[in-house]
Amino acid sequence: MSKAxxxxxxxxxxxxxxxxxxxxxxxxxxxxxxxxVFSHVLDRQVEVYGGVGYTAFLVxxxxxxxxxxxxxxxxxxxxxxxxxTGNLVFVLLTPISYREFFAAYVLAAVxxxxxxxxxxxxxxxxxxxxxxxxxxxxxxxxxxGGAIMASLGxxxxxxxxxxxxxxxxxxxxxxxxxxxxGVFYSIHSxxxxxxxxxxxxxxFYMIDGFRYGFFGxxxxxxxxxxxxAGGSFVALALVTLNMLARGYKxxx
Amino acid sequence: xxxxxPALLIEGVCKRxxxxxxxDHVSFEVRQGEFFGLLGPNxxxxxxxxxxxxxxxxxxxxxxRVMGHxxxxxxxxxxxxxxxxxxxxxxxxxxxxxxxxxIQSGYFGMGRNDAWIDEIxxxxxxxxxxxxxxxxxxxxMKRRVLVxxxxxxxxxxxxxxxxxxxxxxxxxxxxxAFVRRLNEQGHTIVLTTHYLEEAESLCGxxxxxxxxxxxxxxxxxDLLSRRFQLTLLLRLRxxxxxxxxxxxxAKASADGRVAIALDxxxxxxxxxxxxxxxxxxxxxxxxxxxxxxxxxxAMMQEAA
Numbered sequence: 001m002s003k004a005x006x007x008x009x010x011x012x013x014x015x016x017x018x019x020x021x022x023x024x025x026x027x028x029x030x031x032x033x034x035x036x037v038f039s040h041v042l043d044r045q046v047e048v049y050g051g052v053g054y055t056a057f058l059v060x061x062x063x064x065x066x067x068x069x070x071x072x073x074x075x076x077x078x079x080x081x082x083x084x085t086g087n088l089v090f091v092l093l094t095p096i097s098y099r100e101f102f103a104a105y106v107l108a109a110v111x112x113x114x115x116x117x118x119x120x121x122x123x124x125x126x127x128x129x130x131x132x133x134x135x136x137x138x139x140x141x142x143x144x145g146g147a148i149m150a151s152l153g154x155x156x157x158x159x160x161x162x163x164x165x166x167x168x169x170x171x172x173x174x175x176x177x178x179x180x181x182g183v184f185y186s187i188h189s190x191x192x193x194x195x196x197x198x199x200x201x202x203x204f205y206m207i208d209g210f211r212y213g214f215f216g217x218x219x220x221x222x223x224x225x226x227x228x229a230g231g232s233f234v235a236l237a238l239v240t241l242n243m244l245a246r247g248y249k250x251x252x
Numbered sequence: 253x254x255x256x257x258p259a260l261l262i263e264g265v266c267k268r269x270x271x272x273x274x275x276d277h278v279s280f281e282v283r284q285g286e287f288f289g290l291l292g293p294n295x296x297x298x299x300x301x302x303x304x305x306x307x308x309x310x311x312x313x314x315x316x317r318v319m320g321h322x323x324x325x326x327x328x329x330x331x332x333x334x335x336x337x338x339x340x341x342x343x344x345x346x347x348x349x350x351x352x353x354x355i356q357s358g359y360f361g362m363g364r365n366d367a368w369i370d371e372i373x374x375x376x377x378x379x380x381x382x383x384x385x386x387x388x389x390x391x392x393m394k395r396r397v398l399v400x401x402x403x404x405x406x407x408x409x410x411x412x413x414x415x416x417x418x419x420x421x422x423x424x425x426x427x428x429a430f431v432r433r434l435n436e437q438g439h440t441i442v443l444t445t446h447y448l449e450e451a452e453s454l455c456g457x458x459x460x461x462x463x464x465x466x467x468x469x470x471x472x473x474d475l476l477s478r479r480f481q482l483t484l485l486l487r488l489r490x491x492x493x494x495x496x497x498x499x500x501x502a503k504a505s506a507d508g509r510v511a512i513a514l515d516x517x518x519x520x521x522x523x524x525x526x527x528x529x530x531x532x533x534x535x536x537x538x539x540x541x542x543x544x545x546x547x548x549x550a551m552m553q554e555a556a
Contacts, residue, residue: 007358015346086342090401093306093336094359095328252269252309 005100008091012108016074023112027070028119031062035124038184052215055128060211061183063120067142068206071113071149072156072174075105079157080166083249092251098244102154102237109150110143117142130214137222138213144229145206149174151236158240158249177203187219202232257320259284259409259440260305265314267300267464274300276464277314282442282457284319284408287435289455289472290444293552296461298444299339302413306336318409332360335402339413339444341394343386349373349397350382353404360405372400375430377423392423399427403434410434411442416450428454448548452476460551467551475547483540484512484523489533497526509536 016023039055082088091101124130132138152174160166181203187195198204199220209225212218218225244250260282267275275297282288290298303309305316307327315322321329344352350369357365373379376396381389386397395415402410412431416424428450435441445451451458451472458475460468468475487509488494494502498512505511512523520539527534 003361003363004359007355010358011347011355014351015344018346082344085345086338086340087344089308089338089342090344090356091359092308093331093334094356095331095361096359097328247310251307252303 002100004094004096005104008096008100008104009108012074012078012105013111015078016108016112023070023074024116024119027066027116028123031066031120032123034062035059035127039127052217053128056130057186057211057215058184059121059124059128059130060214061207062124063117064142064145064207064210065178065183066120067113067117068145068149068178068203069174070116071109071146072153072170074109074112075150075153076157076160076166076169077153078105079154080160080163083157083161084163088250098241101244102151102241105154106147106150106237109153110146113146113149114142117146131216132214133216134213134222136213137209137226140226141206141210141213141222141229144226144233145210148202148206148229148233148236151233151240154240155236155243158243161249177201180204181207182219183207202228205229257284257317258282259286259319260288260442261317261320262301262305263314263316265301265304265316266312267297267304267309268312273464275304275311278461278464278466279314280459280466280469282409282440284440285435285438287432287441287454287456288443289451289458290442290461291448291451291458291548292444292461292467295463297464298461299413300464301461302336302411302442302444305411306334307331332405333408335405335407335410337398337402337410337412337415339417341391341398343389343394343397345385345387348383348385349378349389349400352386352397353400356401356404362405365404368406369400369404372403375433376400377426392419395419396423396427399430408438409440409442413444414446415443416445416447424450460548462552476542481542482514482517482520483542484514484520485509485536485538485540486512486527486534487536489535492532494532495526495530509538 035055035058038058079088082091096104156166156169160169180198181201182198187198187204190198205220205225205228208218208220209222209229212222212225258281262281263279265275265278266273278297278301290301292298300309304311305318305323307323307330310324315324317323318330319333321327321333323330347355350373353369353372354365357363357369370379373382376399378393378396378400381393386394389397399412399415402412410431415427419427431441432454441454443451443455455472457471458468459466485505494510501514502510502512514520514523517539524534524537
C-alpha cells in the first residue's frame with residue numbers, strides 16, 4: 001500500500017473520527033431505538049426461523065443496515081463536501097492514481113461501516129444473546145456489503161453536484177433497497193410476488209448472508225448470496241474506476 | 253531529463269468549452285529559475301492554462317511538460333514537480349493547519365516532513381496557528397496555508413494563481429519576499445495577478461493572454477520599452493495656453509495637468525526650455541515612465 005493511498009485513507013478516517021458523535025454515535029443510537037421499538041412490539045408475536053426469536057432475528061439486520069448506510073454515507077458525503085467546498089483540488093493536484101483514490105475512499109468507508117456495525121452489535125449485547133454459527137460468513141458479508149455501499153457512495157458523490165441530489169440518491173435508492181431487503185422480516189413471510197421482487201434486490205443477499213453467519217439459517221444459500229454480493233461489488237467497482245479514470249465530473 | 257528541460261513547455265494547447273475557445277494554440281516555454289508572469293483580463297484563459305498544467309483540465313490538443321514530464325502520460329512525475337496555489341480560497345474544515353500540511357505531504361509520498369513544514373510555517377508567519385483549525389483562520393491566513401500546501405512537497409515549479417487577491421499589504425509584502433527567496437534558491441515561479449505593479453516588479457518575462465491566445469511574450473523591460481514613450485506631466489501656471497508647437501504631442505490629463513509625450517529622456521530639457529522661452533510658467537513637473545498597466549491596456553485595446 002503506497003504512502004499516498006495510506007494518507008488519503010487516513011484523511012478519510014480522521015475526517016469522520018473528528019465528528020464521531022455524529023458519524024458513529026448517532027447511527028448506533030438510531031439502531032438501538034429501532035431495536036427497542038420493534039422488539040417490544042413484535043418479539044412475542046413473531047418467530048421468523050425455528051427457535052429464533054424476533055429480537056435475535058432483528059439484530060443482525062440492524063447491524064448490517066447501519067453498516068451499509070454508513071459505508072455509503074462516508075464516501076458519498078466526503079466527496080460531495082469536497083466538491084462543493086472545492087477542497088477536492090488538493091487531492092486532484094497530487095500524483096495519486098485513480099486506483100489509489102478508489103481504494104482509499106472504499107477502505108475508509110468500509111472501516112466506518114464496520115465500526116458502526118460493531119457499535120450496534122455491542123449495544124445490542126444487552127438485549128439478546130446471539131449465536132455465531134459461521135463467524136467467517138459474518139466477516140465476509142460485512143466486508144463485502146461495506147465495499148459495495150462504499151463504491152456506490154463514490155459513484156453518488158461524484159455524480160451529485162448538490163447536496164439535495166445526494167439526498168435524493170440516499171432517500172430514493174439506498175433507503176428503499178435497504179428497508180425492502182429483509183432487515184425487519186424474512187422474505188418467506190411476504191406474498192410470492194414480493195418474494196420474487198426481493199430476489200432482484202442485491203441488499204437482500206447481503207443481509208440474508210450476514211444473518212446466516214449468526215443463525216446458520218437463511219432464506220437462500222450463503223454461497224448464492226456471496227456470489228451476488230461479490231458480483232455486485234465487482235460491477236460497481238468497474239463502474240467507479242471507469243468514472244475516475246475518465247475524470248468524470250472531477251477533471252474537465 | 254528534467255535537468256536540462258524547460259520548467260514548463262507548452263505546445264499548441266487548445267481547449268474548448270461548448271462555444272468558448274478557452275485556449276487557442278497556446279505555445280511558450282518557461283525556463284528553469286525564471287520568475288514568469290501570465291497576464292490577461294478575466295476570461296483570457298489563464299486559469300484554464302494553469303488547470304491544464306496541473307492536470308485538472310485535459311487539453312483537446314497540444315501538450316504540456318513540467319520539467320520534461322508530460323502532464324497527461326507522465327502525470328505522476330509532472331505533478332511532483334509542480335506546486336499550484338489555486339485562485340479560490342478553499343480549505344478542508346475538518347483539519348488544523350499542521351494536519352492539512354502533513355496530509356498534503358503524504359499525498360506526495362513524503363513521510364516525516366515536519367522540519368520543512370515548520371520552516372514553511374515560519375516563513376509564512378503561520379507558526380502560531382499550526383494547531384488551529386482551518387475554519388478559525390482569517391482569509392489572509394487561509395491564503396497563506398494555500399501557499400504552504402503548494403510548497404509542502406518542495407516542487408521546483410510553483411504556480412501562483414492570483415495569490416494576493418484580497419490580501420492585506422503586509423501579508424502581500426511578506427509573501428513576495430518569501431516567493432522571491434524561493435526564486436533565488438532556484439525555484440521557477442509562474443505568477444498570474446491583477447496587480448500589474450506586482451508583475452512589473454517581480455517578473456522577468458511576461459506572457460499576455462487574451463481570448464485564449466498569446467498576445468505578447470517578452471521580457472518585462474522589452475515590453476515596457478517596446479513602443480511606449482515617456483510622459484511629461486505639467487501643471488501650467490495661471491491657465492496659460494500651450495505654444496502651438498506642442499499641440500500635436502500634448503493632451504489634457506484627468507487631473508487637470510497637461511501630458512506631453514516624449515521620445516526619450518533627452519527631449520525633457522529641450523521641451524522645458526521651449527516652454528520657458530514661450531513664457532509658460534510651471535507650478536509642477538513630473539516625468540512618468542510607462543508602466544505595465546499602460547502596456548496592458550494598450551495591448552488589450554489593440555487586440556479588441
